[in-house]
Amino acid sequence: MRVKTLCLGALCLGDATGYDIKKLFENAFNHFHGASFGSIYPSLKKLEEQGHVSHRVEAGEKHPDRKLFHVTDEGRACFLSELAGTPASEQLRSESMVLLFFAHLLPTEILQQKLAEMETHYSEELNYLESLSECSNHTSGIDFTIGMGKSVLRAKLDYLHNHRKTLLASHRDLPDSPWNAGCEQNNQQAESSS
Amino acid sequence: MRVKTLCLGALCLGDATGYDIKKLFENAFNHFHGASFGSIYPSLKKLEEQGHVSHRVEAGEKHPDRKLFHVTDEGRACFLSELAGTPASEQLRSESMVLLFFAHLLPTEILQQKLAEMETHYSEELNYLESLSECSNHTSGIDFTIGMGKSVLRAKLDYLHNHRKTLLASHRDLPDSPWNAGCEQNNQQAESSS
DNA sequence: GGACTCATGTAAGCTGTTACATGATTTC
DNA sequence: GAAATCATGTAACAGCTTACATGAGTCC
Structure with a gap:
């Protein structure tokens, strides 16, 4: 399930800013789904373009200006039909x-x-x-x-x-492995072949 | 953990073709990690470029020609050091x-x-x-x-x-939800804004 | 003064999936 | 003759993460 859908769901629980949604992810979704700012903000943007959410700006005195998002009726209906159409499944990455x-x-x-x-x-x-x-x-x-x-x-x-x-x-008697054979360069950059 | 690393690991268990590795993923890794051909073959290619694996072609009489991959000493050492450096963690997508x-x-x-x-x-x-x-x-x-x-x-x-x-x-007495509000267009294509 | 929280956003890039393209052999 | 299995690969695209960029307020 995409972050976009999850954001819509989060907003079905109440109005929130992108920052709030991130916190919700951390506090409640954390053990079964992740999401970072880099996916939440663009998702909210798209949702607004599609008319599934709207926002109003709350001017801040004690905090920065915040965009408080709100689900439209269409967005709510869309989330419900997506939920109903999502098969119950799960995937582990361990x-x-x-x-x-x-x-x-x-x-x-x-x-x-x-x-x-x-x-x-x-x-x-x-x-x-x-x-x-x-x-x-x-x-x-x-x-x-x-x-x-x-x-x-x-x-x-x-x-x-x-x-x-x-x-x-049942693990004990292992032969020693060639630990020090140099290979640290594999993890990131690597080659730049076409 | 990337598919590339997992392929290297698979080859540490014995020589295999890309197809074999896919089957290993299905038969043994399935409940904690997935991988498709579209990631396995390119991974093997990269591993070979890096010198971590080599292959020989087995001409087929009863089956198509197959590229049987083999881990090099360098590849094995690399896999071991990557394993040792991988923190034990897991992530659920449910x-x-x-x-x-x-x-x-x-x-x-x-x-x-x-x-x-x-x-x-x-x-x-x-x-x-x-x-x-x-x-x-x-x-x-x-x-x-x-x-x-x-x-x-x-x-x-x-x-x-x-x-x-x-x-x-505790679920019973729900108000009816607006099921039929049209929203099927969200799932794939959507808008083509800049 | 420094660190942390609140707050929004963009850009580059990595990784992987899906779908396509091909074709032989075996089994029903 | 059709379908399944064996076998290899590419290309387009989706989706997300990381890092960057910015800045105000608050707490120690």
């Missing part, structure tokens, strides 16, 4: 799983470090979701997404605790 | 969660339909992972990723079963 998939190629200490990182991340996200669920102004749908997120994270942490030892045990 | 986040805007029957879709998807993916774990040629790392995937899916299915009724119960 570097963690890739790392574990290739665990046999990693030295034990690095593997341990990655496992520790995973636990930290999962714990932090769980804490975050727990702090979210203490806020009380949620619809039942939002509570559902938070609850689902928490259950999934608990399952991940449990799995990690229960299987980490087994993984490390 | 239309399902978006749908539920806005559940209060959906008519009950559509919501029920989406919940049913979610269950179907989760069940299918669980079946798929269960079929994977019956294969016996896995490293312990691969088993770990499959096991983690299964645990997460079971947690999702459990949560769905335990909370679906609550969600639907």
Whole structure:
């Protein structure tokens, strides 16, 4: 689902500035969808061109001028029909799983470090979701997404605790890998062939 | 993690053609990373330009000619150092969660339909992972990723079963939404402004 | 004085998807 | 004869991220 649609959805919850929407993304969508300013502002622009939102400028005394966006009836109807037409699906992008998939190629200490990182991340996200669920102004749908997120994270942490030892045990006797073979240039720029 | 890196990783498991790598993605990476031909072939090309892989052509009698790729020592070292330098992280893109986040805007029957879709998807993916774990040629790392995937899916299915009724119960008394307000033109082409 | 938050926006570029183009062999 | 599988690749485009550019107010 595109950021444009998500912005429209955010505005269906109440008028907001681009900045507000970014915060909503961080506070509520964070565990299942990301978005940056570089996509939010252009999205709002397009939505306005299409007549799905309008805005008024609020002159600021204590803050900079802000463009407060508002969904039009057409925009609301459009969002609803898009929602209804969106199939329920999901996609994971997990570097963690890739790392574990290739665990046999990693030295034990690095593997341990990655496992520790995973636990930290999962714990932090769980804490975050727990702090979210203490806020009380949620619809039942939002509570559902938070609850689902928490259950999934608990399952991940449990799995990690229960299987980490087994993984490390069957990992021990690796041959040393050629660590220092120079290859740092791959990550960004690289070649400029046609 | 980019497809290029993943291709390099795939080749660290053994020589393969682009087509083989695509199948590996479908069979093993599927639940945590996707990739299409349109990204695999160009990746292999770049890897070869960088000297990380080489290939030989296998003339086909029973199949078309195939380019069998092979990791060079440099490529292997590069992959290992990239792996070690990759922080363990993950990102979810879930239309399902978006749908539920806005559940209060959906008519009950559509919501029920989406919940049913979610269950179907989760069940299918669980079946798929269960079929994977019956294969016996896995490293312990691969088993770990499959096991983690299964645990997460079971947690999702459990949560769905335990909370679906609550969600639907608190959903009932919605006002009718303006369904038929014409807005189908938003999905693809749209305007051609400068 | 410095750092942080609020606030808006643009431009370059990376990465990947979709659709197209081609064609042999095998299976039904 | 049709459909599926094997096999390789390109081109157009979509979509998003990163970094840049700017500036006021507030908190320490």
